Amino acid sequence: MSPLLIHGEERHRQPAVFYPVIVCDVCGGRIADLRDGNYYWGPDLALPDPRTDAPVLFAHKTCNFRFERQYGRRAFEDLRRLPMFLWRNGGYSDREIRDALRERGLGL
Numbered sequence: 001m002s003p004l005l006i007h008g009e010e011r012h013r014q015p016a017v018f019y020p021v022i023v024c025d026v027c028g029g030r031i032a033d034l035r036d037g038n039y040y041w042g043p044d045l046a047l048p049d050p051r052t053d054a055p056v057l058f059a060h061k062t063c064n065f066r067f068e069r070q071y072g073r074r075a076f077e078d079l080r081r082l083p084m085f086l087w088r089n090g091g092y093s094d095r096e097i098r099d100a101l102r103e104r105g106l107g108l
């Protein structure tokens with residue numbers, strides 16, 4: 001259960017390039033396009049006393065039915081929304097988000 005990995009392409013690129021990638025907890029494949037994935041953030045809804053803390057899990061949308069069989073029913077969101085919540089809950093202001101994107105050439 002470690003779906004957020006750092007992927008390296010040192011063999012194919014000079015200089016080496018490393019970046020985070022998300023791996024599906026069901027099939028093990030990389031979720032290359034965030035539009036194709038969900039993140040599951042809640043506890044198993046079938047548990048009699050669900051904990052307030054739960055691991056974040058990831059799956060391709062096409063793996064959703066297999067995900068529920070394997071991990072139970074959980075609250076989920078479209079994977080494209082996860083960065084927004086991480087930044088917001090991590091204390092970033094609107095300006096800091098814009099500045100961070102601009103610094104990486106991804107400006108709004």
Ligand SMILES: [Zn+2]
Pocket residue numbers: 024025026027028029059060062063
């Ligand atoms: Zn998958």
